[in-house]
Amino acid sequence: MKIKSSIEGLKASRPVLTMGMFDGVHKGHVSLLSQLVEKAKEVNGESVVLTFWPHPRLVLRQDSGQLRFLTTLEEKTKLISEIGVDQLVILPFTREFAGLSASRFIREYLIDKIRVNHLLVGYNHRFGHDGISRDKLNELAQNYGFGLDFFGPVNVLGMNPSSTAIRNYISDGDVWEASRLLGRFYGLQGRIVSGRRLGREIGFPTANIEMDDPLKLVPHDGVYACKVHLLGKTFGGMINIGGRPTIEGETGHRSLEVHIFYFNKEVYSEEITVEFIKRTRPEIKFPSLEALKERLSLDEREVKDILKKEGVI
Numbered sequence: 001m002k003i004k005s006s007i008e009g010l011k012a013s014r015p016v017l018t019m020g021m022f023d024g025v026h027k028g029h030v031s032l033l034s035q036l037v038e039k040a041k042e043v044n045g046e047s048v049v050l051t052f053w054p055h056p057r058l059v060l061r062q063d064s065g066q067l068r069f070l071t072t073l074e075e076k077t078k079l080i081s082e083i084g085v086d087q088l089v090i091l092p093f094t095r096e097f098a099g100l101s102a103s104r105f106i107r108e109y110l111i112d113k114i115r116v117n118h119l120l121v122g123y124n125h126r127f128g129h130d131g132i133s134r135d136k137l138n139e140l141a142q143n144y145g146f147g148l149d150f151f152g153p154v155n156v157l158g159m160n161p162s163s164t165a166i167r168n169y170i171s172d173g174d175v176w177e178a179s180r181l182l183g184r185f186y187g188l189q190g191r192i193v194s195g196r197r198l199g200r201e202i203g204f205p206t207a208n209i210e211m212d213d214p215l216k217l218v219p220h221d222g223v224y225a226c227k228v229h230l231l232g233k234t235f236g237g238m239i240n241i242g243g244r245p246t247i248e249g250e251t252g253h254r255s256l257e258v259h260i261f262y263f264n265k266e267v268y269s270e271e272i273t274v275e276f277i278k279r280t281r282p283e284i285k286f287p288s289l290e291a292l293k294e295r296l297s298l299d300e301r302e303v304k305d306i307l308k309k310e311g312v313i
């Protein structure tokens with residue numbers, strides 16, 4: 001897949017185009033993008049995805065610093081490429097760009113620069129400063145002579161996958177339900193940093209994770225069964241997200257730490273990826289380290305059962 005950050009000099013033969021933020025690249029996105037790839041084959045053209053960065057809601061300050069995302073730009077790019085899209089254009093989203101009307105955007109970008117052959121629009125996709133109605137889009141397509149299709153909504157297990165619905169599930173800790181709409185487990189990347197070195201003492205060493213992208217959504221506090229990718233291999237693990245009240249009292253900052261099963265190596269500063277499978281319990285303030293240790297042994301049994309069922313260990 002070719003990746004560009006501008007439409008200047010974009011060369012695509014008979015471009016079949018769609019646009020959007022595609023946060024999460026969930027099952028709905030995947031079926032839209034697969035249809036794009038099919039359509040491009042049909043007309044012997046190239047599939048082109050137009051996306052924007054940073055997220056419009058950040059640029060337009062429509063949130064209070066709380067907005068988090070399901071995918072980093074890197075993850076999004078990889079997922080879109082795996083579907084077989086020919087070209088990805090990541091346009092810098094600016095306030096000036098946001099001020100463009102839909103019809104000017106179509107004329108200046110899609111027609112003059114990209115020379116779009118066919119446009120595929122998600123059923124609820126809004127674009128342009130003023131938004132645009134289906135009728136108006138149909139009219140512009142006829143005037144300029146490009147093909148136009150509307151896509152979706154798709155139905156996944158009786159639900160309509162949306163980035164917002166998936167973000168809500170993850171924020172609530174329901175990573176299992178989120179994964180059904182995503183079509184894969186929700187993952188986070190980071191680097192292993194050192195902690196208080198208490199883990200080893202209680203028989204459960206943990207890799208403390210410092211996230212690579214601070215804008216990535218972190219699941220609700222609690223304990224989760226997870227899959228771990230480290231040193232080029234895959235492991236099972238149990239991860240805790242929270243302030244570790246047993247040790248830190250009420251003031252602990254939120255940390256992510258994973259105990260990896262059947263693993264015993266010094267791995268400080270290594271890159272690690274964690275995929276969340278299922279939340280097993282909330283974080284608890286135990287009366288002593290001994291009580292925490294006992295609970296961790298129970299957690300280990302419960303989490304290993306889940307990982308066996310999922311074929312991870």
Ligand SMILES: Cc1cc2nc3c(=O)[nH]c(=O)nc-3n(C[C@H](O)[C@H](O)[C@H](O)COP(=O)(O)O)c2cc1C
Pocket residue numbers: 195196197198199200204206208223238239240243244245246247257258259282283284285286292296299
């Ligand atoms: C699976 C798992 C569950 C945990 N659950 C809790 C918990 O419920 N409450 C708590 O205070 N700390 C919990 N912890 C965090 C431990 O307090 C922490 O791993 C231990 O203190 C080691 O810290 P260190 O990495 O800084 O040495 C949990 C850790 C893991 C790996």
Ligand SMILES: Nc1ncnc2c1ncn2[C@@H]1O[C@H](COP(=O)(O)OP(=O)(O)O)[C@@H](O)[C@H]1O
Pocket residue numbers: 192193194195196197198199200201204205206207208258259260261262263264265266267268
């Ligand atoms: N099974 C394991 N799971 C996680 N980390 C492990 C494991 N075995 C060894 N380690 C190593 O031990 C370190 C964690 O030990 P711990 O006592 O919890 O110290 P820290 O407080 O620095 O995290 C990890 O960063 C990693 O290098």
